[in-house]
Amino acid sequence: MVxxxxxxNEKIKSGDAIIVSAEEMIKIVExxxxxxxxxxxxxxxxxxFGPMCSSGAFLNFGHSDxxxxxxxxxxxxVHAYHGNAAxxxxxxxxxxxxxxxxxxxxxxxxxxxxxxxxxxLRGNSYTTDCYPLAEIDTLITIDDINQAILCNPRNAxxxxxxxxxxxxxxxxxxxxKLLPQFGNAxxxxxxxxxxxxxxxxxxxxxxxxxxxxxxxxxxxxxxxxQHSPENRFGTLFLKGDLKQMSSEYLRGVSYEKYGTxxxxxxxxxxxxxxxxxxxxxxxxxxxxxxxxxDYGIPRRDRPILKNVNYKExxxxxxxxxxxxxxxxxxxxxxxxRKIANELKEWIEEGRFLLNPPAETLSQDTKFKPMRQISELxxxxxxxxxxxxxxxxxxxKIVAEKIIEENMNHIIITDRENFLKGIVTSFDVTKAIAKDxxxxxxxxxxxxxxxxxxxxxxxxxxxxxxxxxxxxPVIDDNxxxxxxxxxxxxx
Amino acid sequence: xxxxxxxxxxxxxxxVNDYSKIINEILRYDITFNILKFSTGSGGVTxxxxxxxxxxxxxxxxxxxxxxxxxxxxxVIVDDDKxxxxxxxxxxxxxxxxxxxxxxxxxxxxxxxxxxxxxLDSCPRKAIEEM
Numbered sequence: 001m002v003x004x005x006x007x008x009n010e011k012i013k014s015g016d017a018i019i020v021s022a023e024e025m026i027k028i029v030e031x032x033x034x035x036x037x038x039x040x041x042x043x044x045x046x047x048x049f050g051p052m053c054s055s056g057a058f059l060n061f062g063h064s065d066x067x068x069x070x071x072x073x074x075x076x077x078v079h080a081y082h083g084n085a086a087x088x089x090x091x092x093x094x095x096x097x098x099x100x101x102x103x104x105x106x107x108x109x110x111x112x113x114x115x116x117x118x119x120x121l122r123g124n125s126y127t128t129d130c131y132p133l134a135e136i137d138t139l140i141t142i143d144d145i146n147q148a149i150l151c152n153p154r155n156a157x158x159x160x161x162x163x164x165x166x167x168x169x170x171x172x173x174x175x176x177k178l179l180p181q182f183g184n185a186x187x188x189x190x191x192x193x194x195x196x197x198x199x200x201x202x203x204x205x206x207x208x209x210x211x212x213x214x215x216x217x218x219x220x221x222x223x224x225x226q227h228s229p230e231n232r233f234g235t236l237f238l239k240g241d242l243k244q245m246s247s248e249y250l251r252g253v254s255y256e257k258y259g260t261x262x263x264x265x266x267x268x269x270x271x272x273x274x275x276x277x278x279x280x281x282x283x284x285x286x287x288x289x290x291x292x293x294d295y296g297i298p299r300r301d302r303p304i305l306k307n308v309n310y311k312e313x314x315x316x317x318x319x320x321x322x323x324x325x326x327x328x329x330x331x332x333x334x335x336x337r338k339i340a341n342e343l344k345e346w347i348e349e350g351r352f353l354l355n356p357p358a359e360t361l362s363q364d365t366k367f368k369p370m371r372q373i374s375e376l377x378x379x380x381x382x383x384x385x386x387x388x389x390x391x392x393x394x395x396k397i398v399a400e401k402i403i404e405e406n407m408n409h410i411i412i413t414d415r416e417n418f419l420k421g422i423v424t425s426f427d428v429t430k431a432i433a434k435d436x437x438x439x440x441x442x443x444x445x446x447x448x449x450x451x452x453x454x455x456x457x458x459x460x461x462x463x464x465x466x467x468x469x470x471x472p473v474i475d476d477n478x479x480x481x482x483x484x485x486x487x488x489x490x
Numbered sequence: 491x492x493x494x495x496x497x498x499x500x501x502x503x504x505x506v507n508d509y510s511k512i513i514n515e516i517l518r519y520d521i522t523f524n525i526l527k528f529s530t531g532s533g534g535v536t537x538x539x540x541x542x543x544x545x546x547x548x549x550x551x552x553x554x555x556x557x558x559x560x561x562x563x564x565x566v567i568v569d570d571d572k573x574x575x576x577x578x579x580x581x582x583x584x585x586x587x588x589x590x591x592x593x594x595x596x597x598x599x600x601x602x603x604x605x606x607x608x609x610l611d612s613c614p615r616k617a618i619e620e621m
Contacts, residue, residue, distance in 0.1 A: 050576075051614070172611075184581035184582055185581060254614055254615075254616065316580070316590075328578065329576065332575040333575075333594040
């Protein structure tokens with residue numbers, strides 16, 4: 001059984017086409033078998049609705065009088081990128097407003113623009129003979145501007161990882177709020193509803209494919225950035241006309257202590273051209289696997305702890321070394337399903353036809369890490385010998401060591417060299433001021449530490465975040481093996 | 491059961507141990523209750539208590555007589571207009587007060603909320619607010 005795009009479109013036009021969502025397709029294949037499903041079903045619709053940080057928009061405002069060539073411009077205080085023609089710009093969803101960072105950003109701006117709200121446009125220029133105006137401050141709406149094109153270099157990840165946190169503190173990440181000691185888990189992606197999972201070999205999704213984007217019609221421009229097909233981490237480069245879209249499917253978001261982004265609704269129709277595609281679109285959450293990754297390790301190659309499938313993830317609990325961890329999504333399954341159903345309606349009503357891609361997507365693009373020419377330095381490269389006092393020693397001895405060794409930080413350990421605390425020269429001064437005579441009265445017991453293999457940059461960030469100037473270096477057994485201070489980092 | 495938030499304001503309390511006034515007051519009624527949270531802040535000593543629904547009025551009246559400020563503050567509310575049903579808050583909720591309904595929409599069961607507030611800064615739409 002082989003169908004063509006033309007045959008499917010004819011059936012759509014005559015109202016005879018059978019369109020089902022990816023979730024419905026699973027049941028149809030289960031009940032009727034692959035052969036009948038492939039014959040009867042013409043199109044399977046997919047959907048996803050999640051945060052997509054690469055998103056942004058190209059805007060053209062038209063010319064002012066006298067004309068201006070922007071050097072810098074802001075939309076509702078969100079700095080837009082201007083490095084092209086006089087009144088063009090690109091505004092990215094993660095760019096945060098100068099005035100309300102972490103509350104309002106490019107994503108919120110695009111949502112407001114699409115909702116028809118007035119947007120404040122401010123800009124300045126160094127002025128030229130042809131563009132003499134130096135400053136502008138005006139209000140625009142989406143109807144006032146010429147083009148408003150959503151243009152997202154990386155959308156619709158085939159699947160994404162599941163994030164957990166092994167560290168001792170709460171992490172605020174682009175994967176949401178991750179509680180310490182594996183307190184929770186977050187994942188993203190719509191699983192069996194997700195577009196690329198239903199066409200994993202990119203038979204039908206390629207350059208020029210017409211899609212549902214943000215409630216309007218959009219197109220696939222090609223493979224997305226960081227497209228990694230061999231690992232089943234394919235991505236898409238998408239564009240669409242914001243003037244057709246709805247703010248229901250474009251939502252600005254702000255992740256605590258991370259920044260802003262935007263949720264985007266994407267729906268892609270998969271034509272059932274052959275039995276193979278019927279099989280692929282019947283994929284279930286149980287068959288889609290992803291990795292549980294430890295964000296407690298702040299490195300590029302974070303440890304992979306295990307594989308899980310989307311069924312487990314959607315059920316809300318994953319098992320990690322015998323511990324049940326509560327797990328939830330960052331993207332909305334409800335809205336993904338709504339998008340797949342809305343696209344289904346569009347096709348049923350004959351308002352949306354399918355088209356073959358001009359070219360298919362790459363199957364072998366590699367996602368490479370960044371080339372860095374400076375060598376990564378670790379704590380072990382810069383640490384020095386720690387000056388140690390035992391926990392039962394006299395405060396006077398600590399003071400003497402500070403002077404003798406010309407060191408502001410004295411590490412306190414027991415006889416076995418296990419870390420017990422830290423005392424600074426300021427603590428000793430304070431002791432004198434407040435008539436304290438015992439070491440135990442001034443010792444800081446909760447000590448932030450580092451290890452030999454921590455990159456220097458991360459040790460420096462720990463000092464900055466905690467407003468401290470030294471970190472004891474400890475080994476796997478929590479024994480003190482050195483110290484690193486802000487002086488070594490200078 | 492329902493949750494009340496009781497605060498002994500500084501000025502009224504002379505000692506942190508005065509919080510026992512709250513407990514002793516409730517113990518007079520011979521009921522079972524849970525202490526969900528104990529905290530001292532700039533406002534005074536605060537206890538989050540889980541008490542039987544039918545005793546709320548009785549206990550509230552009695553505590554107010556002893557200068558304890560009683561309110562239902564401490565729990566959260568979800569603004570459905572802002573919520574986009576993503577689920578980023580769900581894994582943080584220890585009691586499943588925040589969960590998905592059968593249609594995968596976010597549902598908030600107010601009576602299950604214990605006011606831990608872990609979810610408060612997890613919402614990317616700022617749809618969760620402390621009451």
